[in-house]
Amino acid sequence: SQTIHQWPATLVQPVGSPLSLECTVEGTSNPNLYWYRQAAGRGLQLLFYSVGIGQISSEVPQNLSASRPQDRQFILSSKKLLLSDSGFYLCAWSPIPADTQYFGPGTRLTVL
């Protein structure tokens, strides 16, 4: 069966520090991968999606970037965090584009 992992589970970082969140999927190949953010009291905002290694589409211009160095690994990064980057970050995968997405447990990021 397929599983999706995210780490760390929680993170507290100072403004201006770098960020690296990792997401990995097991039990499948060539998954479609997604990064979402949930700010407090708000819905899901799609940040990036990837249909293959090295193929990243950005949804919202911002302080973040994504990379997919391996087939089942998706990384969310920032060079300098802003207060507004605080939120709950969710990674998801789907076997078929625009079909069911399966979500990871999330990372709670607090920028102080």
Place this chain on the structure above:
Amino acid sequence: AQSVTQLGSHVSVSEGALVLLRCNYSSSVPPYLFWYVQYPNQGLQLLLKYTTGATLVKGINGFEAEFKKSETSFHLTKPSAHMSDAAEYFCAVRSNDYKLSFGAGTTVTVRA
């Protein structure tokens, strides 16, 4: 562009009462429709989905939803609420070849 509207950001029901969460969508392609549930500090879990075929879809935890094309709706129901149903619920629609569009979410509170 595809979009989802969830009517009511908060719904409060008594234990044992009907749960009804409303979702309306717009889509320029045959819709794939989804309902997800999110418990605090966790990722999203698929409740049910509609792609083609029978318009009444049964999901996990006793939930079901009916696709009504004429009304562009996909409302979620459960005949008898349980305390464990307290969570946030998201409706989603296939947005294009690669993405889903999510509604803003409805928080359900269950009163004893």
